[in-house]
Structure formats: structure tokens, C-alpha cells
Amino acid sequence: MNILEQIVKRKKTEVLQAKNKVSVNELKNTESFARKTYSLKKSLKEKSGIIAEFKRKSPSKGIINDKADVLEVAEAYQKFGASGISILTDQDFFGGNLADFSKVRKESSIPLLRKDFMIDEYQFYEAKSIGADVVLLIAASLSPAQVQEFTELSHELGLEVLLEIHTEEELQHFNKNIDLVGINNRNLKDFKVDLQHSVNLKNLLPKETLSIAESGIYNVEDFKFLKEKGFDGFLMGEYFMKNENPGKAFEEFTNTIL
Numbered sequence: 001m002n003i004l005e006q007i008v009k010r011k012k013t014e015v016l017q018a019k020n021k022v023s024v025n026e027l028k029n030t031e032s033f034a035r036k037t038y039s040l041k042k043s044l045k046e047k048s049g050i051i052a053e054f055k056r057k058s059p060s061k062g063i064i065n066d067k068a069d070v071l072e073v074a075e076a077y078q079k080f081g082a083s084g085i086s087i088l089t090d091q092d093f094f095g096g097n098l099a100d101f102s103k104v105r106k107e108s109s110i111p112l113l114r115k116d117f118m119i120d121e122y123q124f125y126e127a128k129s130i131g132a133d134v135v136l137l138i139a140a141s142l143s144p145a146q147v148q149e150f151t152e153l154s155h156e157l158g159l160e161v162l163l164e165i166h167t168e169e170e171l172q173h174f175n176k177n178i179d180l181v182g183i184n185n186r187n188l189k190d191f192k193v194d195l196q197h198s199v200n201l202k203n204l205l206p207k208e209t210l211s212i213a214e215s216g217i218y219n220v221e222d223f224k225f226l227k228e229k230g231f232d233g234f235l236m237g238e239y240f241m242k243n244e245n246p247g248k249a250f251e252e253f254t255n256t257i258l
């Protein structure tokens with residue numbers, strides 16, 4: 001089993017447990033469920049284009065930062081011009097949790113991406129209830145029909161959809177209702193990063209599609225290269241999180257790209 005398959009397997013158990021604890025009706029009664037969401041599509045154009053991520057650990061890197069405070073980091077990301085914040089909610093593999101997300105929601109007024117492995121309708125209601133604006137759909141772990149279904153449900157809930165692809169075959173998961181396409185520079189099966197591969201894949205998308213370069217952006221050159229190639233957004237985590245003060249690292253990075 002590759003890592004993605006292991007994560008999805010574990011996720012199925014987790015979702016079952018969550019359903020037994022909190023019903024969809026209860027999720028619908030939360031305060032955040034009624035809020036009007038922010039648009040990441042809009043915010044990408046108005047700000048730096050960077051979606052800055054909060055991530056404590058990952059299967060490819062192990063522990064990245066287990067000390068940073070999620071609220072402090074999120075505040076700095078917003079203050080210094082992030083278009084959005086991505087917050088991992090997967091616990092076992094990425095060290096995140098739902099409470100992190102809800103806390104940040106209360107203090108932020110920019111789009112928040114719930115970063116998790118979405119495999120069940122329930123998780124979309126959950127995402128709305130913790131205050132998400134955008135959800136991630138990973139093509140490698142879903143069928144095109146599921147992507148379509150989950151996109152419709154997300155839109156009913158007022159959530160935007162970021163579809164993550166990595167291979168040419170996964171373009172089949174794309175449909176015109178999808179809000180944003182993320183191209184993962186990192187292969188989730190062997191963790192290799194290849195920016196040129198992403199550029200090639202991006203060029204196969206319809207021109208008007210908003211595209212986000214994800215992962216492995218480790219310096220200003222990488223960023224500038226991808227921007228020049230026409231990406232509309234840049235999802236960056238480790239580069240900031242590996243510092244003791246990720247918010248400061250973000251501030252410094254934005255100063256160098258302006």
C-alpha cells in the first residue's frame with residue numbers, strides 16, 4: 001500500500017467514528033454553518049497569491065514544527081498578505097486537528113482551506129461547520145464521479161473546490177464546475193518534486209482555469225519561475241513552517257517577492 005492508500009484507509013475509520021459522535025444535523029446547527037464564505041478565487045487576484053499552510057508534520061518530512069502556535073502563525077499569514085491559509089486537519093499523518101481550524105476561523109477574515117483527505121460527504125458538512133471556505137479534492141484518491149458529486153455538494157454549502165492533480169490521466173477528474181486546480185509538484189507516492197512537470201501539466205488545462213502550484217516551493221527562484229509560467233496561486237507550507245517563527249518567515253518571503 002502506498003502512503004496515500006494508507007491515509008485513505010485510516011480516514012475511512014476516522015469518518016465512521018466522527019459520524020457516530022456528531023450527526024450531520026448537529027453539524028448543521030453550528031454557528032459557522034450559517035456564515036457566508038470568503039472566495040479564494042477572488043482573494044488570489046487581490047493579494048500575494050500565496051496560500052500559506054500550517055502543518056506540524058508530514059509523511060515525507062516527519063516533524064516540521066511541533067511548537068508553533070496556530071493562531072499566532074495564522075495572524076501573521078493574514079497580516080502580511082496571504083491570499084488564504086491552508087490548515088491541515090488530519091491528525092495521524094500531519095499532526096492537525098479540527099480545533100486548530102475553528103480557532104483560526106474565529107480570528108481570521110481571509111479564505112481558509114480545509115486540508116484533509118476528503119472521501120465522504122460527511123466531511124464536507126464538517127468542513128462547513130468548522131468555518132472552511134475551500135476544500136481540497138485529491139484526484140488520486142477519488143473517481144471522476146466522486147469529484148463531480150463532491151463539487152456539487154461543496155457548492156450547495158457555499159464552499160469552493162480545489163482539485164489536486166499530479167498526472168495527465170488525472171485531468172479526467174476535471175470538470176467545468178471546479179473552482180481551482182492545484183498541481184502538486186510533489187508526487188504523493190514517492191515524494192519527488194518536479195516543477196517543470198507541473199508547468200507541462202498546467203499547459204494542458206483550459207486557459208481560463210485558475211491554477212495553483214502546490215508543494216516544494218523552497219525559495220524565491222522557484223516562486224518566480226512558477227509565477228512566470230502563469231500560475232495564479234502558490235501553496236507553500238514547509239518553507240515557512242520549518243522556521244521557529246513561521247509568520248516571520250512568511251513576512252520576509254513576501255518582502256523579497258514584491
Ligand SMILES: O=P(O)(O)OC[C@@H](O)[C@@H](O)c1c[nH]c2ccccc12
Pocket residue numbers: 053055115116138164184214215216217235236237238239
Ligand atoms: O510543505 P510544502 O512542500 O510547501 O507543501 C504544501 C502543500 O502543497 C502540501 O502540504 C500538500 C499538497 N497536497 C497535499 C495533500 C494532502 C496533504 C498535504 C498536501
